[in-house]
Amino acid sequence: MTGSASEPRSRINLRWIAEQVGVHPSTVSRALDASKRHLVADDVAERIIAAADKLGYRPDPVAASLRTRRSTLVGVLVPDITNPVFSPIISGIAEVLGEEGYSTIVADAGAGRDQRLRLVDELAARRVDGLILATVGRNDEVLQHCLAAGLKVVLVNRADDAGRTASVVSDDMAGMALAVNHLAALGHRKIGHIAGPSSLSTGHLRRQGFEKVMAAHQLAVPTGAIVEANAYERDEGERAAAALLAAYPGITAIAAANDLLALGAYRALAARGLTCPGDVSVVGHNDMPLVDMVEPPLTTVRIGPREMGREAAKLLLARMSDPAGAIRRVMLEPTLVIRRSTAQPRAK
Structure with a gap:
């Protein structure tokens, strides 16, 4: 390898790394993409990753999005981010998506239809690869807007009556x-x-x-x-x-x-x-x-809100990889947690 970490950052791109390691730029691209790394020999992938780390290479997400038509971004809409039940749902979503190289954009959608439609359109303009909605009603106009726009959508903690897209709910x-x-x-x-x-x-x-x-x-x-x-x-x-x-x-x-x-x-x-x-x-x-x-x-x-979030993320990953696949609805079994707010009724 002839380069060094002092190389101007503007030159540190896939082609330059490929020249230093002695491979094709497409091989570098696959090695640096967690979802495609299995296509590269382990020793070659290790050399590429080590070189990229040493040189301080950072991928250009905009360029990658234009090249692959994937942003590796997923939007998550919740109705009230201050409601503590949504924190573990979001955490479960981010955990699973993060393992696959995706980042999440979480938005507090509030209760208004217009605000939710605006947020969906803004996320679509940012080329999100999919949406997870915790906001839908039983006959939801915003969900219809998403589907009409061709967005991949999964519902979490709520479902629509028509079963128009995949969902994860508790029973x-x-x-x-x-x-x-x-x-x-x-x-x-x-x-x-x-x-x-x-x-x-x-x-x-x-x-x-x-x-x-x-x-x-x-x-x-x-x-x-x-x-x-x-x-x-x-x-x-x-x-x-x-x-x-x-x-x-x-x-x-x-x-x-x-x-x-x-x-x-x-x-x-x-x-x-x-x-x-x-x-x-x-x-x-x-x-x-x-x-x-x-x-x-x-x-x-x-x-089980964390598991609910994890399952929603898995459904979205499946939806993004196979948009024509069967619509799945996952229903999680609830459990009762007995504490001190219940007791036998007082004798009259």
């Missing part, structure tokens, strides 16, 4: 069954439900799960026993729990559609001088980070 009905079965086994008979927004698959299916398992236990669901939250937010949980307490006298337990709604129920109970679980037991859903640190620690349904 929402089974998760709510775990919550109600637990409360029924403790002896609760007057159980209320704080439902998530019915426009979202999680809100819709968890409510269906609640009604189905209550019927299986022959437990009444009178008017007022279900209150729908307008968003998965703690303030909405507090509002809905207050409505439940007012409309359903004698209620002894609440099964909430997510953990933030459950924490809102804590506030509603405290505002009325009621204790959890002494007066009312509360079960959440998702097992988001830190719900074991609140008082009392929250009994909840664990959906």
Whole structure:
């Protein structure tokens, strides 16, 4: 090798490295691409990588994108980046994609349709190779926009009713069954439900799960026993729990559609001088980070968000390599995590 690390950086490109190692530039390109390195003999790849490291070579992503028509970028849209359940989902996505040489661009899409459409168009303009959406509703216009634009899309934690693209979800009905079965086994008979927004698959299916398992236990669901939250937010949980307490006298337990709604129920109970679980037991859903640190620690349904993110990334990799392949829907099995927010109802 005749060059050195002092060589001007402008000259350090694939062709120059190829000349120093004595191989074709295409061989250098394959050796420096983790997805194609297996096509190069191990000893040659090692020499190329060592030379590139010594010289401080950094690939030009714009040039590579124009040459390969791949940006190695994936966009991830979440509805509220402050919601702790999305952190492990994003982490799982980044872990799997990073192993394959992809970088992730995470965007807080908010709740507005126009903002989400704008973000999708901006990501498409940056030539992302695919999108993972945690934002879709059951009949989602933004998803249709993505598909019409020819973008490779995978849904995570939510699905659309029509099953238009691949998705990874928890078994929402089974998760709510775990919550109600637990409360029924403790002896609760007057159980209320704080439902998530019915426009979202999680809100819709968890409510269906609640009604189905209550019927299986022959437990009444009178008017007022279900209150729908307008968003998965703690303030909405507090509002809905207050409505439940007012409309359903004698209620002894609440099964909430997510953990933030459950924490809102804590506030509603405290505002009325009621204790959890002494007066009312509360079960959440998702097992988001830190719900074991609140008082009392929250009994909840664990959906495995990190694994959900990992599976979504795997589905997207498959979609990007085979756009015409079968649309897959992965459903993860939830588990119940019992903590101190649930107990037997107090004897009257």
